[in-house]
Amino acid sequence: MTSPGYKRAPITEAVIEIRFTNPVTVKKLDKIYKKFSTSYLHHQDVKNIKVDLRLPGHQTGIPKAEFDQELGHRLSTTDMTELLVLWPSAFVVSQLAPYPGWDVFFQRFVRDWKIWKRSMGHPSVARIGVRYINRIDIPISGPIVEYEKFINVYPKLPDVLGPVNAYGVQAVLPIVDIGCKLTLNSAIVASPILDHASFVVDQDISKEVDAPQSDNAIYELLSEIRKRKNIIFEACITDSARELFQR
Numbered sequence: 540m541t542s543p544g545y546k547r548a549p550i551t552e553a554v555i556e557i558r559f560t561n562p563v564t565v566k567k568l569d570k571i572y573k574k575f576s577t578s579y580l581h582h583q584d585v586k587n588i589k590v591d592l593r594l595p596g597h598q599t600g601i602p603k604a605e606f607d608q609e610l611g612h613r614l615s616t617t618d619m620t621e622l623l624v625l626w627p628s629a630f631v632v633s634q635l636a637p638y639p640g641w642d643v644f645f646q647r648f649v650r651d652w653k654i655w656k657r658s659m660g661h662p663s664v665a666r667i668g669v670r671y672i673n674r675i676d677i678p679i680s681g682p683i684v685e686y687e688k689f690i691n692v693y694p695k696l697p698d699v700l701g702p703v704n705a706y707g708v709q710a711v712l713p714i715v716d717i718g719c720k721l722t723l724n725s726a727i728v729a730s731p732i733l734d735h736a737s738f739v740v741d742q743d744i745s746k747e748v749d750a751p752q753s754d755n756a757i758y759e760l761l762s763e764i765r766k767r768k769n770i771i772f773e774a775c776i777t778d779s780a781r782e783l784f785q786r
Contacts, residue, residue, distance in 0.1 A: 545785060546784065546785050547785070547786065549673040549674055549675050549676075549783075549784060550638040550671060550672070551635065551636050551672050551674045552634065552635050552636070552671075553633070553634045553670070553671050553672075554633045554634075554670040555632045555644075555645075555648050555668070555761065556631045556667070556668045556670070557629065557630045557652070558628055558629045558664070559629065559630075559662045559663060560664070560665040561663060562609075562627035562628040563627050563659060563662070564627070565610055565627060567658075567659070568612065568626075571625070571655065571658045571659065572614065572625055574654055575614055575623055575651065576614075578621075578623075578650075578651070579614035579615055580615075580616065580617055581614065581619075583613045584610065584611075584612060585610070585611045585613045585624065586608055586611070587608065587610075587611065587626065609626055611624060611626040611627070620635045620637070621633075621634060621635075625655075630651075630652070632648045634647075641765055645761065645765075652754070663752065664752055664757070665750060666745055666746065666747045666750055667745065667750050667751070667757060667760060667761070668746075669743075669745075669765070670741070670743040670744075671741075671742050672740075672741045673742075673772065674728065674737050674738070675689060675690060675738045675739075675780055676730060676732050676783070677689055677735060677736050677737070677738065677783070678734065678735055679734050683702050684736040686727075686738055688779045689738070689777055689779050689780040689783075690725065690738055690740065690776055690777065692708065692723065692740060692775050693706060694708050704727075705727045706725075706726060706727055707724070707725070707726035708724070708725050708726070709723065709724045710722075710723045711723075714744065714767060717746070717763050717764070718748060718749060719744050719745060721743070721771065722744075722745075723740075723742055723771070724739065724741040725738065725740055725741070726738070726741075727739075742771055744764045
């Protein structure tokens with residue numbers, strides 16, 4: 540099954556991420572980001588801080604926190620819908636709404652990936668990931684929003700507990716035939732639209748074992764992941780949701 544061409548696609552963000560086995564140096568990264576300036580007019584330095592908290596094995600010990608930071612570059616188009624984030628350990632292409640379709644998004648990834656490789660050579664790939672965040676906006680017609688009529692991923696609770704005001708669920712599943720892992724999230728989120736309730740269906744499909752290294756193999760995997768994410772999304776929604784996307 541492929542995803543139909545919805546008039547109002549619910550995609551709020553699409554991401555393709557390549558993570559490297561060996562991070563590049565900050566010095567090299569500071570040089571390469573300028574090569575993307577013709578496509579991305581805006582630039583911002585970014586920082587990713589990681590905290591590793593080590594708890595002692597006995598009561599008298601003192602917890603120790605180790606801090607590590609990663610410096611990178613965030614580039615964007617004038618309308619802020621097309622993003623490129625360069626980290627020493629990762630190459631990230633992102634598309635915010637309105638989503639132009641896979642062909643346009645994928646071709647931008649290919650263009651930027653070729654620029655990266657011309658300067659950096661052939662880095663060893665540790666992980667390839669594709670993430671799609673969909674927000675489903677449901678009109679509110681009463682005190683209770685029956686999200687079960689629109690989505691198929693939600694918590695199952697005893698009826699005695701009454702209606703659910705908020706929830707967040709996560710499932711991690713293998714996609715065996717292509718050696719990938721699916722992390723699927725669904726949750727109620729604040730709606731930006733008046734008199735609506737909003738729900739997120741968030742897919743992250745990644746390959747971390749035997750990640751492809753050649754460009755052709757990477758492109759083939761991304762194409763296959765795209766097909767799977769469409770199948771998964773269609774399985775996560777109902778016809779009532781599809782009607783919303785066609786209005």
